[in-house]
Amino acid sequence: MNEFSLYVLDITMNSVRAGATEIEVKLEEKDDMLYFSVTDNGCGMKAEQVKNLKDPFFTTRKTRAVGLGIPFLTMLSEQTGGTVEITSRHEEEYPEEHGTVISASFNKEHIDFIPLGDMTGTVVTLIQGSPEIDFTYKHIMSKGTVSLSCRELKDMLGDEVSLASFEIxxxxxxxLEESYESIK
Amino acid sequence: MKSFEELMAIKEKMKDKVALRNAGDDIRVVVGMATCGIAAGARPVLNAFVEAVAEAGLSDKVTVTQTGCIGICQYEPVVEIYEKDKEKVTYVKMTADKAREVVEKHIKGGAVIADYTIGAGTL
Incomplete structure (x- = not known):
């Protein structure tokens, strides 16, 4: 994958498949570093599963025997000198407060880092696929912040109009494009 | 700057349309969006389908949805088209341009583009 926004899309899809109803996607750029995190209230994972996440030959999916999402992210992070951290609470052990937090850091200036790419495309794709989920998107940069809250949009739009309708x-x-443009 | 007033105007305009809209699901376009699909370029393919369907005025008839790994990662981006009483059509190695062509010829025109399907000998 040659742009960072695709990693964001791929990692956030894990939260979608975990049945989350609220997902926060956050990017924060500070000096040379980029901090990325996804926080969800999905079903969570047990300790055993978390331990195996960085192993590409570990997956719970049935359609193919390798899972590359987190190994890809880990590789990109580590080759720039960053780290990846995953904490999770499985719904059986934490019926009240379950979910997963994945955070990764990257040195943006490292030669092995890649362009951020089309973050707007990633956010729009997530909402198109799961309009029922309350995504929160936040991209903090030194010159300003781009943010979007699906909950706020839904409160304004009411029940009749889906966030996945083309006009929305x-x-x-x-x-989002204009927000990015305005703080360039 | 995009304003929330504008969003509310869209809402008002759409309210009337929603009332007319039946649970339009005559044709379902399903795009594989697992790691394999995303890495191969599924995001622009999906967005091209969403745009082309809306531009063709087919939003009431056609839904564009996402799914996980279909199991044929080497052929990604993979797109499946389900139509009532018809056999499923699987398009492989899709691009945004091919997606627009599929909307024009297959979804609008009713003619499957055999060259892009998984059965085509050119793969």
Missing amino acids: LEWIKEY
């Missing part, structure tokens, strides 16, 4: 997706896309 277009609005979100232009809103």
Whole structure:
């Protein structure tokens, strides 16, 4: 994968598949570093599963025998001198407060880092696929912050209009693009 | 700057349309969005389908959805098209341009583009 936004999409899809209803995607750029995290209230994982996450030959999926999402992210992070951390609470052990937090750091200036790419495309794709999920997106940069809250949009739009309708997706896309443009 | 007033205007405009809309699911376009699909370029393919379906005025008839790994990672981006009473069509190695062509010829025109399907001998 040649742009960071695709890693963000891929990692966040794990939270979608974990049945989360709220997912926070956060990017924070500070000096040379980029800190990325995804926090969800999905089903969570047991300690055994968390331990095996960085092993590409470990997966719970049935369609193929390798899982590359987290190994890819770990490789990109570690080759720039960063780290990846995953904490999770499985719903059986924590019925009230379950979910997963994955955070990764990257040295943006490292030669092995890749362009951020189309973050707007990633956010729009996530909302298109799961309009029922309350995504929160936050990208903090030295010059300002780009953010979006699906909960707020839904409160404004009411029940009749889905966030996945084309007109709304277009609005979100232009809103994010303009937000990025305004703090360039 | 995009305003929330504009968003509310879209909402008002759509309310009327929603009332007319039946649970339109005549055709379902399913794009594989697991690691394999994403790495191979599924995101622009998905967005091209969403745009082309809306531009063709087919939003009431066609839904575009995402799924996980379909199991044929070497052929990603993979797109499956389900239509009532018809056999499923599997398009492979898709691009945004091919997606627009599929909307035009297959979804709108009713003619499967055999060259892009998994059965095509060119793969």
